[in-house]
Amino acid sequence: MTAATRVNDRLAMPLPATISEAIALEMERDPTILCIGEDIGRAGGVFGATRGLQERFGEDRVMDAPIAEMGFTGMGVGLAQAGMRPLIEIMFVDFVGVCLEQMYNAAAKVPYMSGGRQRMPVVFKTAGGCIGSAAQHSQCLWGLFAHLPGFKVVAPCSPHDHKGLMAAALRSDDPVVFIEHKALLLKKGRDFRHHPDVPDGAYTLPIGRAAVVRRGSDITLATLSATVEHALSAAEDLAEEGVSVEVIDLRSVVPLDTATVAESAGRTGRLLVVDEDYLSFGLSAELSMRVLEMLGFSALTQVERLAVPDVPIPAALTLEKAVVPGPEMIADRLRRMAKGS
Amino acid sequence: MTAATRVNDRLAMPLPATISEAIALEMERDPTILCIGEDIGRAGGVFGATRGLQERFGEDRVMDAPIAEMGFTGMGVGLAQAGMRPLIEIMFVDFVGVCLEQMYNAAAKVPYMSGGRQRMPVVFKTAGGCIGSAAQHSQCLWGLFAHLPGFKVVAPCSPHDHKGLMAAALRSDDPVVFIEHKALLLKKGRDFRHHPDVPDGAYTLPIGRAAVVRRGSDITLATLSATVEHALSAAEDLAEEGVSVEVIDLRSVVPLDTATVAESAGRTGRLLVVDEDYLSFGLSAELSMRVLEMLGFSALTQVERLAVPDVPIPAALTLEKAVVPGPEMIADRLRRMAKGS
Amino acid sequence: MVAMRAFDEACLEALRRKAIHGELHVGIGQEAIGAGMAEALEPEDAVVSTHRNHYHALAKGVDRRALLAEICERAAGLCQGRGGHMHPFDPSTNFSATGIVGASLPVALGYAHAFGMRGMDAVAVGITGDGGSHTGGFHEALVMAGARKLPMVVLVENNALAISVQFDDVSPTKTVAERAAAYSALGLHVDGTDVDAVADRFAEAMDHARSAGGPVIIEATCHRFRGHFEGDPEGYRSKEERQRLRETYDPITLYRQRLTTAGLFEDGALDAIQAEEKAAMKVLLSEVLDMPMPDPAGVLDYLFVEEVPA
């Protein structure tokens, strides 16, 4: 295979195939890794992100679970305590209300409660985000996990980052909540605006480091997950209007790479945090405050946040569009910020 | 009974007795109110906050539930849909991971999802806070509920507010999470620094209005629940040192009374938000940002936050004291702020 | 049954016309359950359904125009376009649903307790699939209903699949009904492709619950003819298998055969009924598609009933 056909194959590859490749490479490396979740085995995942794994690694290591999230999430805790490295899939992050107990009172706290005696290498893989599926199937909720100490919380955008961060999550000795975005899971490599290139072998990326995905000098825009794509699109529009936007992909909510954002915002003087999760008591306020705490409260001329305005996601797409930050909404806000300088 | 003996009785009254009185008055008024929870009936609640209610209103209206929080929380949703006004007690807020599903995907969202056709008058009564009970029995978690749209989130401090806000919660047509503090539940009226006086009859307080509980001119301190008591104690110390601290009891996290805090901070120029919940992605950043957004980012000379620094609550009291903001920790921070002006 | 089938076919058409976004779960193949239960339901009874809820809603008497309008995300929908197909709420018929598996039963428990307290002889019907029978919510609701002998009927639609996961692979028991003993509940089993059998058995279940006999688990075996949701690649079963199910177990075909064999109806008459329902739904759909979308200006409405104090 030439490099060119390889790249072409990669570009034609749906994001879920990249994710399952990352998992497969790790499962090959480490026989203690196993996956449990609904429809991840025979069906290969509702988005295909575990396709082929059961055939390859067998039913014990890629287990189709009944709809018993409390049961199999706690099973993940027990498996980790028994020396395994489970990946537990909660199909959609919205369902976490049935099993948060095992996630936050056990997985996230056991390492601390045990005084460091018990490690907890569990990956909670789940999907969030809006694709028209209404209030109970559209949330992001990374702000919720981030509020509860003990989780690392990852939400990548590019195929490249999905592969590297999934590998890092599976190798981490800490519990990691890995939140994919449904809209991204429906994309192929070529549909991504940044970093669709994915190396073949296994590699990891450090969890907790943001990436500047577009350089700019007028406004700093920090976001993550699918919104990075929208932000890049908005930044392109704004560039045509003479406004230069620096776009930062946070990649994880915990750890939160404040330094990278602060460095950029210090340069541009303006910060916009965009979040597909709910506005209040979440990422946008925390990141804004941390940047201000780092730079001083009068260091920036503008600090704004754009997020879902504290309502459940409505069913009608016309309504969803009115609350979820998309390219137009982001561009509008950037425009207003640029004018209001 | 003379007014004097009445006041004395009130002062000798444990806070839970005031709470159960509030519930009783509402249950008398409104036959659709009923209470469900573990140990709330025959035992009258683990803190006594429902004492006497079962004898008075019968087993159907004050029901001892099995340890099946998902079951009886969902039952609350169904009862509300059937035209009742349930109060559901989750003994400790830490347990919410087993039933959050029914709270946030149903109770909090049904009013919106139904386009206003279905009201959801449910009170989720629970207890939070640190009294030496370690990682799984010490959390506050109001930041978690506040991040999820659709709840009102109340956490009072004084006996007076507990009574008035419980009545308001029971009369509200919106779902209310009512978070008591275990340390306060162990107190009598006379142990409170502010507002131990409680009128006899039923009364309500508006949900969403903060109270200035101590006037001051140098620093604004905003907090809620048991920390109000610690803040008042710290403010007394600081007063002796010549620093005048204004203390605001937020009383609720949703709605959050930013205006009252901003008015005060605008006057003093300095804001300290103290929170017994976890520091990050919670109340302290949200309130700070809202105040800054309201006043402008350079309106204040200092904005600081003091909260549990993102670790589970450790078991040892010596360790707990090192992470939970108490009077000394608050006083220290105020002192540093006063110096750093 | 025929009306229910026609309704879901209209939904498929609406999906093709891009009037529905997000997941859509239809009940095609399972309509005998809806039609059978409809006969025993009284207006004051409550039904709490699942993600696959259209035929249950129709069985409970939810207005089909408002329902279809909701599914098509219209302003005049049952929930003004906020709920969508998985979350119809109709207080006027005591019908509601949830998109979270297993979450329907605790809610039904609440209705059951309310009915008990009020001394009504209404029954709360909580519906779940086979997949939902493994959830903690199933257990907790039945523990409470069993201990308190509440008037609750748990209808388990066992189509042997939870998305791709086969019931036999994950259930510790051969049936769900046999677990009834663990809750001191009555366990019933019925062929969910036989509308007459469902009507009889479901009536028996309702009678039991209505007459203070305590909760009932009624398990109706059935088959899902389409993907779990529209667009499901169905990698977990073959086309042939699906075709075989359709040919063997279509409740409408089976019922038609019974009616014609018994000489009660002729094929022509039955064809006419089906054609009529189809036509009516076609008209309704086109009316619905002409309705306006919700106004984005009101997107923040309905979060709270009471205003936040100023």
Add this chain to the structure above:
Amino acid sequence: MVAMRAFDEACLEALRRKAIHGELHVGIGQEAIGAGMAEALEPEDAVVSTHRNHYHALAKGVDRRALLAEICERAAGLCQGRGGHMHPFDPSTNFSATGIVGASLPVALGYAHAFGMRGMDAVAVGITGDGGSHTGGFHEALVMAGARKLPMVVLVENNALAISVQFDDVSPTKTVAERAAAYSALGLHVDGTDVDAVADRFAEAMDHARSAGGPVIIEATCHRFRGHFEGDPEGYRSKEERQRLRETYDPITLYRQRLTTAGLFEDGALDAIQAEEKAAMKVLLSEVLDMPMPDPAGVLDYLFVEEVPA
């Protein structure tokens, strides 16, 4: 049993001396279960316990000095004072616990699957009280263990009370063991005040699970002699009732009677054993109380293993 009783009595003394803060749940009256299970437990077996866990920990071989030091919040405690009495974790003996009712069983399920995968003949024991048998976690763990025939023993300590709530008032069944059929599990019942009976029955349960027979529910009826937690006003039962339980069902007294009746031991010898354990625990407690408290400077340690990248 005697050592377990002495251990919990030392905890009570530590509480009186204000070395323990927060809730304390002791197992006084239930020690026959701990002692009986100890006999059948192998080092590689796992035990996942509850809020009432001291005697289970001792049964599993957790070091009692480290355990007592943890309960007394010392730096040299099993978990360096971070866990406390409800959250002891000892990877070296495969012992852990949780303060959340019902949460122990899913964790045990994880051990059971790991043992199965590795082809070990170890068994995972998940412990719960009667109260925990009503939780969704109980159901979900047993559904999965039953369907997969995992080597899991669910030990239900039925002391007829969940804090104040009587089992009979909230359970749909007379026993928990009879619910085993719903999970294709073996259901066993034993008098949890009779140490010999527990040892036999528990061994049977472990053998069944160890030999790939699938999960077992073993229900041990017993009595809690003290409040749910220390300080519990126990408004839900009379002093006389509690006294009666103590007098009738003390497993230590019952076992002593058996030993003396059988002429195996004399009262004096048994008194001596008890006195010895008491004295040993007294010494241990005073040593523990002399240990330093955890250093607040390290309060943020152990949250994550891996450093946050700079």
